[in-house]
Amino acid sequence: MNTLPIHFLNRIMIQNRLPWLTPLVGLLLLTLPVFCQKIKPPKRNTTVSIRGDQFYINGKPTFQGRSWNGYKIEGLLPNARLVQGIYDDRNSSTRPKWAYPDTKTWDADRNTDEFVAAMPVWKAHGLLAFTLNLQGGSPEGYSKDQPWINSMFNPNGSYDPFYSRRLHRILNKADELGMVVILGLFYFGQDQYLKNEAAVINAVDNTLDILADGDYRNVIIEINNECDIRYDHDILKPERVHELIQRVKNRKIRGHRFLVSTSFSGGKIPTENVVREADFLLLHGNGVKDPARITEMVQQTRALAGNRKVPIVFNEDDHFDFDKPANNFRSATIAYASWGFFDYRMKGEGLDDGYQSPPINWQISSPRKKAFFDYLKEITGGLP
Incomplete structure (x- = not known):
């Protein structure tokens, strides 16, 4: 197949x-x-694992022996929010919004082709992981209403084969490059297209089947993006999302199980039930204007985990200021937490700007992107 x-x-x-x-x-x-x-399944090149509060790839800590300005980098997982790698829109009335300027039409295959072509460039700058979501994220960055339909899942939790084939292309390239994919399953702007809780559970199981068929070992799972924001299904809300975390943890595939967590909205700390069950803890820095709050969030989350050592990862933060002595990336790093870059096209910007707003130039094509990747390379030393 x-x-x-x-x-x-x-x-x-x-x-x-x-x-x-x-x-x-x-x-x-x-x-x-x-x-x-x-x-x-093909023989795989990349296996991600966790030991204590460190990420390992193929049995070795990430950035082994690396430090930056006296701060340990070894074991961290710097990342970027690149959730639209398999983006499409099933709503014919909104689909024209994403047309490429040169062709005047949207092309989902082109989007994935260009994503895959950019991946070696990101890796060379030290980007070891990225978040990809099966229901994407708001193509406008932030949206009150989301009429587009971008979901790999059908209403009953089965999946669209065109989406899954684009997904395989990205996962295969990441495996080849030694990169980790933080695979998000659900998004609060799209989960309503799943008709009930049984469909949500079916979607989780089908995703695990896809990953099992490909024998992927470079994937860690984010059940849903910001579980505390207006989800339709109770099992995707903070009080019960740990049930899906447990479901993923309870399934082993050829001796391997996927590491799994979920995320909360900007500035929020995970709830006790998630901290108890998750393999790693996801934070978001959206809305956090004071970099000192980033450090405080890490400390508070670590206190919740108690004696249990667990990696802490920011996989969404729309703050930059990489040229300033204090910024969110630096604050997360010195607190020994991984940090993730979130960039969307802002008002008045064009094709070269933003990583969440289709159509997307996936290369390092804007001053904001370049500032992030240059800072990332300074911190990590880059990767071959």
């Missing part, structure tokens, strides 16, 4: 508006293994 040439079917369906092809192609992709010998 990994070699099935279906990109042309995708283009026919989307560009010629033939939605009736979706169930036919989906049925083909889902039933083909019944008639064909199952393809053995």
Whole structure:
């Protein structure tokens, strides 16, 4: 199935508006293994693990022996929020909003192609991980209403084969490069398209099936982005999201289980039930204007974990100021927490700006992107 040439079917369906092809192609992709010998997963290059409060890749701590200005970098997982790598829009009325300037049309395959092409450049600057979300994130950065439909999942929790094939392309390239994917499953602007709690659980199980089929070991899971913001399904809210964390933890695939957590909104500390169950703890720096608060958040989260050592990771923060002596990236790093860059296209900006607003230039194409990657390379020393 990994070699099935279906990109042309995708283009026919989307560009010629033939939605009736979706169930036919989906049925083909889902039933083909019944008639064909199952393809053995490829040998994988990259395995991520956790020991105490450190991340390891292939049995060695990340950035082994590295320090920066006297602060330990070894074991950290610097990252960026690049959630739109498999983006598409099933809503025909909003789809034209994402048209590329040169072609005047949106192209989901082109988006993924250009994402994959940029990955070695990010890695060379020291980016070891990125967040990719199966329901994306707001393509406007922040949105009150989100009428677009960007979800790998169908209403019953099954998945769209075109999305999953784009996902495989990114996961395969990350494995080849030695990069970690923080794979988010649900987003509060899109979870409403899953019809009920059973569909949410089905979506989790189907995601694990996809990862199992590819034998991926370079993926860690974020159940949902900011579980404390207006989710429709109770099992995705803070009081019960630990049930899905437990579900992922309880499943082993060829002796491997996926590391899993969930995130909370900017400036918030994880709840006790999540701290108890999660393999790593995710924080967001949105809205945190004082870098000292970043350090305080790390300290408060660490206190909740008590004697249990666990990595702390910011995987979303829209603050920059990398040229200033105090900034959120620096504050997280000196508190021994990994930090993640969140960049969206702001008012008046163009194609080269932002990593969350389609159409996206995935290269280091703006002063803001360059400032982050230069600072990242200074801190990490870069990566081969």
